[in-house]
Amino acid sequence: MIPGAFAYHRPKTVKDAVAMLSELGPDARPLAGGHSLIPMMKLRLSSPAHLVDLRAIGELKGIRAEGAEVVIGAMTTQHDVIADSMLAARLPILRETALVIADPQVRYVGTIGGNVANGDPGNDMPAVMLCLGAVYQVAGRKGERRIAARKFYEGAYMTALEPGEMVTAIRIPVPPSGHGAAYEKLKRKVGDYATAAAAVVLTMSGGRAATCSIGLTNLAETPLWAEEAAKAVVGTTIDAAAVKKAAAAAEAIASPASDNRGPAEYRKKMAGVMVARALARAKTRAG
């Protein structure tokens, strides 16, 4: 499988990258890790005339704490996310999620920015970002703006990014210490997209869930923020009845396609099972 021809650009700054993307128009695509885009190009499902490689832009890399937030540069790889000790301590769900994305080679190259920005409903990080209430820092010709993850996804491969815009960083409000989180993913094998997956972040107080947020992966055209499912457990001990309610609420908003992972009906049910299991694990982890 051979990709079509394109012109290659390697800007050194975000400003230059944005200028190029705006100038070259819709035939240009930013290239991050490339592990979604390049296979699509090899299948000739995507034939951009220009690729703007972001790898030389130093300002897009790195993980840092900024007050109550953690800021992760868009070109930070999944491997970097897994290896970062600050993240492991403050946002362990990111490491847990990154570890079930693709395989080791892909994680060395695949970036968190690419994962959240390309709008592929099969990507794992978007649901986690919805769950965490992350905000994407976006650069465009008109300057910078911020878009809440929960408002970012509009359809399969359709996002709130305007032409010429790119995600430069992800800002994540750090949940309080003692929170419990889990990412539960059902897949056929390593390297697969989720049949269904659920991200849960919760806090417990006096044996009851004080707060809870739930995100779902690959169960609709976009990642889903399952508000009703989360509400079903807040104030409860996360007992069986509450979990059942949460699972049902998750199933109710899931509208997966039938594919080789299973018929829609099955995948919908798996949304509930993944939510139930993620809740159980998050609860045991909450301090």
Place this chain on the structure above:
Amino acid sequence: MAKVQVTMKVNGAPAEGLVEPRTLLIHFLREQLNLTGAHVGCDTSHCGACTVDLDGRSVKSCTMFAVQADGADILTVEGLAAPGGTLHALQEGFREMHGLQCGFCTPGMLTRGYRLLEENPRPSEDEIRAGIAGNLCRCTGYQNIVKAIQYAAARLAGAPVKEAAE
């Protein structure tokens, strides 16, 4: 499309060439540098037969353009043995433990195993299995590949190696 110049270090030696921007790194290595150890097995970045080590990372060279590797330091299976020809402990381990059959996935497995041991010199069996999960093998069932990597880990640590396969 106009060709562009790429320069990199491959197996310790400088390498350069003119490539189309769309030239995949695997094709640059195999066809321009005649390093045919790494293979194309799946085209969709699942099988890992094309794995090489690039700037300290294991990458699938079928899912990377040669231009993206401009300036990189690359190690392929051809560069694993010592300059005098002494096999790397992994190469020795794969032979000792019968970690290969048709040999097609082997170069990718070896370069992946190399990076895995660089990062985690004494991996558990589960860590090895997770560590090579980006490399498919159709022949061995992986069990002896795991043993081969364990053999290499022990050898590199100067520890006695276990009894050979079976």
Place this chain on the structure above:
Amino acid sequence: MNDVTPSSAERAEKLQGMGCKRKRVEDIRFVQGKGSYVDDLKLPGMLHGDLVRSPYGHARVRKIDAAKAKALPGVVAVLTAADLKPLNLHYMPTLAGDVQAVLAEEKVLYQNQEVAFVIATDRYVAADAAELVEVEYEELPALVDPFKAMAPGAPVLREDIKDKTDGAHGKRKHYNHIFAWQIGEKEATDQAFRKAEVTVKELISYQRVHPCPLETCQCVASFDKIKGELTVWGTFQAPHVIRTVASLISKIPEHKIHVIAPDIGGGFGNKVGAYPGYICAVVASIVTGRPVKWVEDRIENLSATSFARDYHMTTEIAATKDGRVTGLRVHVLADHGAFDACADPSKWPAGFFNIVTGSYDFPVAHVAVDGVYTNKAPGGVAYRCSFRVTEAAYCIERAMDILAQKLGLDPAELRLRNLIRREQFPYQSALGWEYDSGDYHAALKKAMDAVDYRALRAEQKARQEAFKRGETRELMGIGVSFFTEIVGAGPSRNCDILGIAMFDSAEIRIHPTGAVTARMGTKSQGQGHETTYAQIIASELGLPADDITVEEGNTDTAPYGLGTYGSRSTPTAGAATAMAARKIKAKAQMIAADLLEVSEYDLEWDVDRFRVKGNPERFKTMKELAWAAYNRVPKGLEPGLEAVNYYDPPNMTYPFGAYICVLDVDVDTGVCKVRRFYALDDCGTRINPMIIEGQIHGGLTEAFAIAMGQEIRYDEIGNCTNPSFMDYFLPTAVETPKWETDWTTTPSPHHPIGAKGVGESPNVGGVPCFANAVNDAFKFLGSTHIAMPHNHWRTWTVADKLGLHG
């Protein structure tokens, strides 16, 4: 004898002969990236071919316009059926007596069928040009379900043969019918069923899968116009057969065709046949006068080159109340896709499916098979099994479990009551085979003891009780399978490929220094022949294995052979190797007698030498005899020391084994986790235990993949929905279970070294073992048969239908 003379045992050990875990010779190049595979080959002026393929499952080809493609700089030519037709190469003969379109002429009959072949200066340009070939199609209704193939009014698939009433195996019943084949005693079998105390019946389907070696199919063709000679390097499991077929098709004399199979990156049956890409590359080289390379990509491989299985087996067993089988009746509907390109010996349109009585003493049996066309890729190869043997093993092993369930018997117990007994060998099966040797009861009992079968059943019982009480959501399944393979095709009275008897060959040349070059008609694709054949020679001739080079795959140098598939290498070429070595040894003995001035009869063989009986200090080593053969041969004897043997086996060999699998099923997700897998194999004499174990690991892993997830799926309009590694299940090291291997040794009585072949046993025995384990988990709830593959959603659906989700 003095003190420094090594003992016989010490000398034998140094030879690295049969029975030792010799490290593989091949590995030295492979671990250094110095294997030599087809795509590594670069020839001066070489062009690259790429195929334009049909997006439709069934369509009329209205028009092909290659003008834009031809105008692209770097494009040398574009071939279509119109170019091949004058050469009579637009169709090629298949191994099954049918023809297959090389490039589609008027119709396409499956998605990704070959329509045009683009030839360009590099593979990138070829890919660009393939996109520029404009083909106008008129879509036709697709026939995907084999059960609808022979319905009245079903779409006519093969217009080229629609009025042909005779197929390669008799009358055709319908325009989409390929063949009917039957074997066994129908009336006696029907009678057994009429009298039976108990009967069971089930439709047991084995889904369409693909062998999927990691290296795809590929070739380089180079035609030398001056010499009129064609050289083809390719991924060929049977290079000589390819040469003969190429000669018959192209009319190039066979001595002017050179076929070379270099290192092959796995075959598993995928690389037995000839594919349109090969023909196109050859024609392209003849047309352009330059070498042409064709390399399939993975989607092409999975969707267009040979599939395996797609067998739908309606299976019935008759038995007594106390669990004695009295009859077996099977009807198979075989989906062969759009062309019958099934790779079986010519007289066997359903392969050796009549091994379906398995390891059990069925007094009577009857099998009938109907092959049909559908709008799917052609093929029907033996994916890591002898011809249709894994289908047969899956069929009988599932059916025996279903019978056990009906009788309320433990599946292992039912098997013990019906296994062929040791004293019955050689055993005549009801469907015509003569099983050579076996000790089935000993094998199954050893397996049951090794896993503590009773304790597992007790644990399962406790788990079922806990499940009923709501204490666990996991069920435990224990799968038992006992298989008999039939490998080593074959006696020439039974087996031929396009008229060529299925013997195999070895040629051994002992050089003056005692070094050896040996060549065989088989072709390793990872089996380690360079290592193991040398071990046979080492043991037979007393020369160190390290001094023996084994070569295969070059038709100019290797003796004619039928290739490697169906676990036939050891039974045929392995036997030929031993026989050729024995010819050499006989001559060496004459030379030794002459040198030692005794009668041949006064000599005895001792590991690596002939010595004088009763006077062991007087001896000549084989190395000395090699020198003598070129230096001082006895009067009347030719100089030199070499031999060739073409071995036509008197019978096939019958490896067998007992496998037990333990797995846990998560009823809420359908995920099955294999906890334990124990495999006991009996492949007769063991040449290299390390390689045997490796073959079993690999075969079990492929069996696991097939049973738990592999499937080539088509939607209702004939789109292949999963031809990539995203969807086609190849397990990674994480999903793959750990394997426990064990063995018994029952040599084959008719094979020169008693070996039987092993590469495919684990696939044959493994698939039903996994399937039986999954079925076993649900059996106590009334489930009888669950279709493969046992992927998550299918397993979950079973649980759902049983009401386990509340």
